[in-house]
Amino acid sequence: MTMHLVGPYLTTTNYKKRKTKMTKSRALQLEEGHKSHNKFLKSIKLAPVTYDEYVDYVHGRTPHTRKPAPEPLKVAADYRRQVPAIPSLPMTTEGMQNACARKEPQRYTGTLIKGIATMHKSNAVPVINDEQAREISSMRR
Numbered sequence: 001m002t003m004h005l006v007g008p009y010l011t012t013t014n015y016k017k018r019k020t021k022m023t024k025s026r027a028l029q030l031e032e033g034h035k036s037h038n039k040f041l042k043s044i045k046l047a048p049v050t051y052d053e054y055v056d057y058v059h060g061r062t063p064h065t066r067k068p069a070p071e072p073l074k075v076a077a078d079y080r081r082q083v084p085a086i087p088s089l090p091m092t093t094e095g096m097q098n099a100c101a102r103k104e105p106q107r108y109t110g111t112l113i114k115g116i117a118t119m120h121k122s123n124a125v126p127v128i129n130d131e132q133a134r135e136i137s138s139m140r141r
Helices: 022-045 051-058 130-138
Strands: 116-117 124-127
Touching: 022 051, 022 124, 124 130
Parallel strands: none
Antiparallel strands: 116 124
């Protein structure tokens, strides 16, 4: 089996994120960030968060809160607009009787065109007189 036959499911790239260990410097950074975050929350008159909640917040592990389901729409029993019945125009009036009648197809009944010639690659061309027929027959690509 060669590589060009393998599907897109086979990859040598690993997309998994690895957990990093908590170092002392990172712990100090989180403590300072926790203090400044609580100070900000206090300035906008919100309750402070615990250190564990802050660490979860920084690492994106906040609990997902769901929005309440919207209430179903209340539909009235009669939701249609009341429209008076208007009758159609009768087809017996003058000029309206054949308004939708089928058109007669156009057919050539004269003697103007003498025939059809083939020009480049089966391109049909009408021939009106003998001079045009000679021109078309002497044409090259």
